[in-house]
Amino acid sequence: MANVDNLGRIFNGISKTQKLSGKEWKILGQEQDGSLVIGWVVESHDACEIQEHYCVGLYLHGENKIQVLYRFKTLIHIVQATVNSGRTLLGYVSKEKVYLLADTLESDESDMSSLDYRGSGMYKAYIVETSSTGNTVPIVLTKASTQQTMIQFLYKKKEHSSIEKFLVFVHHKSILLYQVQLNIIENDEKVLDQSFSHDILVRAFMWAQWDPVHQSLYFIHHRKPQMIVEGDTEESYDTELLPILSCLQFHDDLPHETVLNIPLNLPQLPNTSSMPCGGYEDDPIPLRIHDCSLDLQVVSDPKGLVCICHHYLYQPVRPPMLEVGGIEESSNTVHFAYSVTLLHHGCVLHCVVPGVPWSQARVLKPTFIIHREQHMLVYAPGLFTHLLDVGLSHEPCCHVLMGHAPPQASHLVPLLQPGGGLTLDLRALDLVRLVVSPRMLLDTFRQDPCLSTRLAILHYFLVHAGDMESVAELLGIVAENPFDLTVPQIFQEVVIGGAYASTQKNLTSEAMPLVTLLPLTTIQVAADLEVKAQRIMTLSHEVLWNTAMMLLSPQQRLVPYSVDMWTRLWDQLARRANKERIRFQPSQVADKLMVSLVCYQPEALSRSSTPLSPGASLVGSGTLADLAAIAGSRKGDLPFYEVENCTASKQEHVISVNLRELSMHLLKSCSKQTPMNVHVVATRYVAAQLEMCKQLCLILCQCASVDPHEEQERGFALIDQLDEGRRQVLFSMLERFYFAVDSLAFPLPQGFTSFFTYLGYQTLSFDMFLQYLQRHVFELQVDVMKTIMADTDDSREGVWRKLRLLQFLPRSRAKRLLNQWSHPISLMIRAREHALNVLSGVEGVQTRGYAQQRSRGPQLCSRGLAAFPSADRLSPLDTFLDLLTAKASLTDLDFGLLIEATITSTDEFLD
Structure with a gap:
C-alpha cells in the first residue's frame, strides 16, 4: 500500500492550465467509465468585492482534464451529483443545514422522525441542463427532506436515443425511476422537456447501493417470510419481518427485472426509521443510501463473483475480570467484526477482531476491494490487512492475515480504474494503491509464525501467482529453524499446491472439471481458525442453504440465456448443486x-x-x-x-x-x-x-x-x-x-x-x-551397503557393525555381500548356512564356487592341526562330514568351504 498521488494537487495543476482558479475540491460521484464528478469553489472579483460561486465538472482521467458542466451563481452545498452519458444533463443533491427548536416542531405522530434529524440538514434533488455559463435553471425533483437523498443516471448503449432515465433515492421512503425527454431543436441541439414521468420501484427500504459497472441496484427491505418452518406458527410470522436483499437489473431498451432475493441475517438492524447513531455520512463513492447503523457493501465481478460485505461493532457479555482495572479497560473496547457472504460459493465468512479501542473502532471502516481476480482485500487502517481467497477457482480456504499498515485514512473507497486496486480518501483526496506485494507476504511469513497464515501464503505463490522464486525464499526462512514442528506440513503444502498448479496448466476445457477433484491444500476447508498477527482474529465458516433458489434462473430472464454476471453466478451455483464433489x-x-x-x-x-x-x-x-x-x-x-x-x-x-x-x-x-x-x-x-x-x-x-x-x-x-x-x-x-x-x-x-x-x-x-x-526410515540398498562395508575396517568393532547391518538386509542381498567380504567371519557364516541347508534338506542350494579360498598350508601344520585328535581317535570334523554325506551326495557338499571355516574357527578360538 502506497500513496500514488493527491487528486487535489492534480486538480490544482489542471485548473492553472485550463484557467479554472478552483479551490476546495470535492468528489461528488463516479460514473461507469471511471470519470469523476467533482465540485469546487471559484472566486471572482467584482467592484473590489470578492464573490464565490460553486462549479460542477467532470474529471476525465484518461485525458487528464476537467470538463466544466455547470457554474452556479452562488455557493451551494452539493453532496452528490451525476451526469448522463451524453453529458447534457446534470443531476445533483444539495444539503442545507437547518436548526429547528423543539417547540417549533409539530407533534404530529406521522412526522415524529423529524425529531431525530434536528440539525442534520435538508436534502433536495435537482436536474439541470449542463451549461458552463449557468443560464439554465435547475428543476426541483423532490421536496426538502431530512432523509438522505441521492440521484443517479442510467447508462445507455444507444447514444442517439432522446430518452434519459435516472433514479432518485429517498431513504426509508422510496426509489423512483424518472424518464425525461430531450427535444431536438436547431443544430441537432437537445433541450430538456420539463414534463417528467416517474415510477416507484421500491416503496420502503433501509439500504441501497448502485453498481455502475453492471447497472444493478441492490436494496434491503423488510418482508414477511414466504415459507413457514416446521414447528413455527403462522401467528409468529404475522409480526416478524425479515430483511431481504434484492437486486434490480436494468437494461437499455427493456424494463428492469429482479434477479436476486436473499434473506439476510444481519445483527443490529434497526426496525424503525430512527437513527440512534446520529446521522448520514453522504459518501458518493460507492453510491449508497444508508445511515451509520448499517455499513454494508456489495462487491461484484463480471465473472460471476458476488460478495455481500457487512461491517459492524459489538461488545459481548464480559467474563469476570480478575485483574485490577480490567473491567474499565474492557468497557472501552469493542469487537471489530465483519462478514463476507460469498454468493458464488454459498457460504459466509465471519471475522472478529476483539479488543479494539472504541475511540479507534467507531471511526474506522474497512475497505473491501477485489484483488487480482481471485482474492478480496479487506483493509482496516491501523488494524490489519486481510486477504480472503474468495475466487471462483476453488473453495474459500486459504486466507492471509497481515499486520497493520500505517493508518492512511479512516476510510478508503475503491475507484473504477484500469488494473484495479486504486482507492481514494474522500476527505484528503489522497489516491492510495491497495495492492498486496510479494514483499509484504514475505515479511508476513517471516514475522508471523502462525501455521495457517504461512500455508495460505505458500498457497498464494504456488497456485495463484506461480512464483517459485518466492517459494524458494519462503523455504529459506523455514530452513532457519528446521526443528519447528510445523516444518513437515509446510513442505506438504509446497508439493500439494505445486502439483495442483502444474496439473491445471494446458488442460483442455473438457478435462478442466476434473481439476476440482484434485488435492488443493493441507488447510482444512470450512474450518474455524484463530489467527494472530499483532492482533487475534477469529474466522468462522458458515454454509448457506440452497443459494440458487434465491437467484433468477437464465430461462426466467427477460432475454433468456443472455450471458451476464447473473447467469455466470447461476452456472457457478448449478455446478455446486449438481453434486457435492469430494477432493x-x-x-x-x-x-x-x-x-x-x-x-x-x-x-x-x-x-x-x-x-x-x-x-x-x-x-x-x-x-x-x-x-x-x-x-x-x-x-x-x-x-x-x-x-x-x-x-x-x-x-x-x-x-x-x-x-x-x-x-x-x-x-x-x-x-x-x-x-x-x-x-x-x-x-x-x-x-x-x-x-x-x-x-x-x-x-x-x-x-x-x-x-x-x-x-x-x-x-x-x-x-x-x-x-x-x-x-x-x-x-x-x-x-x-x-x-x-x-x-x-x-x-x-x-x-x-x-x-x-x-x-x-x-x-x-x-x-x-x-x-x-529399525523404524524403516533408512533403507540399506546395495550401493549403500557396498560403500559402508568398504569404508568400515575389519577391527572387532568394525566386524560387529558389519554383522549388525547385514541382519537388516533380505537374505539374498546379505548372501551376495557376504560372498564379496573376504573375512574369516564371512567363511564361518557361509559354512554354517551351507551345513544348515544340507541338514534341513533344502535343495538347489549350492555354495560351490565361492571365491577367496585362502591357502592355509602352513597353518594346518602348526596350530590348525592341533584342533584335531590323534590318529587313534575319531576326528569331530570327520564325524560331522560323515553326518553331512549321509544327508546329501558328495557333489552337493563344498568340503573346501567347510574345512576352511572349521580351521578358521579353531584358529580364532586359539587366539
Missing part, C-alpha cells in the same frame, strides 16, 4: 501403501509392468510415460544420481498405486467424463507429484548451502567432502522432507533413498543410525 485425499494412497509395502520386494517385480517404464505402451498424448520424461528433464540438478540399483524401485510402486487410486476416484466422482480425460488428468497429476518432489528437494539442499550446481561431486562423494556442520543441516532438512513426502504417499526422486541413508550413516551415531533402520 481426492493423499491419505487414500497412504493407507493402501501401508499394506502393500509390507510385502514389497523390489527383486520380485518386473520393470516392464510399471507405469513409468520406458517400454510401456503409450495411448494417445499426455500419458504418464510422456509426462515422466518431462518430469525427468531436470535430471542432474539434484545432489545425487537419479538411478536405482534394484530391479524395480519403490518409486515406481508408489506411482502405480497413486495412478490407480486417483483414476478410480475421478471415474467415480465424475461419471460424465470420458476415460481419456481421466487418464490425462491422472497421469499429469502423478507426474507433477514427482516433479514437485524433485524441486522441493533441490530447494532444500540449496537452503542447506549444498548447491548441486556449484559442487564438484555428487552422491556419496559429495557427502564425504561436506564438513560436519553442513552435513547436520542437510540431514535435518532432508529428514523432514522425507517425512512430509512419505506421509503423503508422494514418490521420492530416484536415488534419494540411498543418498539419504548414507547421509544419515555419516551424520548420526551408529546406535542412532540403527534406530532409524
